Amino acid sequence: MSEILLKSENLARSFGGLQAVAGVSLSLPAGQVTALVGPNGAGKTTTFNLITGNLRADSGTASIRGKPIMGLKPWQVARLGVARSFQDLRLFTHMTVRENVLAATETASWFWQPGGTRARARRQERAEAAMEATGLTALADARAVDLAYAERKFLSMARILAAEADIWLLDEPASGLDLASRIRFGQLLRDAQARGVAICLIEHNLDVVVELSNRIAFLDQGKVLAEGDPETILRDPALAAIYFGDRPQEAA
């Protein structure tokens, strides 16, 4: 078994009377793609937000390589090697593609970045490589706001690539992509997997899940109902019933 890069135990969070996440335990091993699957409102994005520090957990813990990360701010979690994408992308809309990607390599908040010209050249190389891998090189000088939908999605991935994180949390990264783009996206994931990146992706399209993931964690009503390889999970009729909106308790 490969090293567990990110681990959460019993993460819980409620909003008013709604228990959005009710004790989620997840392990993300290096070089594996874990898909978070479940109906809308199951707590998938909230789980991401609890891990990245965008939301505070009511209880539970999370750690990166054994280092506890609860209570850290999002930028501190990011600096420990976590990169995430957002469902609504949140690109730097008025900046060019190159600036978007370069910005992902510049984490120091001071007037200048450390490391001098050599480090700057290295950051530029990282940015160029990320644009190359996502097929955006020709669009480097276009503003993010002017990109087509699929290109925006790839720009969001390019930022993550350039950030050189080894834990990726991707929120519906393949939704709305056509087949060709999906194949290219799959290649990106497999390359990252081969480099030992631990990937967790939220995905509704089960074909994509089967195609890309090694493991599935099935979430419903804030709990992980089942975890395992895609074939087993997706064949489970009880889970399928929940996923397709045919809840046993509702039927009763």
Added chain:
Amino acid sequence: MIAYLMNLATIVAIFGILAATLNFIIGFAGIFSVAHAVFFGLGAYAGAQVALLLVPDALLACLVGAAIAGGLSLCLALPALRVRGEYFVAASLGLQMMAATLFAEVKPLTGGIGGLVGIPRPTLLGVQIGVLPVAVAALALILFLTARLQRGAFGRTLQSIRDAESAAEALGKNVAAAKTLAVAFACAGAGIAGALFALHLSFVNVESFTMDQSVLVMAMVIIGGTGTLWGPIIGAVILLSLPAGLAFLPFIPATEVGAVQQIIYGLAMTLLMIFRPAGLVGDLSKGRSTA
């Protein structure tokens, strides 16, 4: 006439510094502060006190003005920058109103409503000089620095925060630190403008540091073009030479110049927002609704 133009040029250079530094935080960090005149005032009082109590050295006055304005902006920015967008506008509005009252009340430091008078003529290393060359040099330095910062990593950091704060944070950027730094830089610049203003007029009082002044500087930035290098300077030139120009028009009675000026400002702003929403120097495609 020469003296008149020199005076106008000095004021333009001083307000150019104010507009350029305000533009830095509005255009690049998306921080809409309506309290820039507060830091202008802090620099002015600090510079005036240096000249009155120590030596009227322009460089020293500027440095002290920058340190006080920049330093105090840190204390104020830290709590205020926790709020975003329109909430920050409201917070800075509160600060502006509070500061104007304090400026009028803290007599030992500001001279109260009467202000500080008899500020000696400035010197530089013991030699008496005019404020104009110092102001132009300071403006050039500020423009150089803002241009460097804007094009570099710090500028990208600020723009990324402006466009998508949560995404910037998710990429490891310490958003609060970057914003605080940007505000401190801009306010230190406003402090320099203030110190030069005090030395130039040899008199300062709270009238120059009110809400009206903050709005005027913001108008310069918006009319010239937020996020551009030269826009704020052009905005300063236009808004400051307008009253001067109007005074020369024989058919406007001297008593009505103020009212005519307000009408022209209002009309210009409205037309600008319709035809050039990104300002005179701004990118035409920016600011327009894409729908």
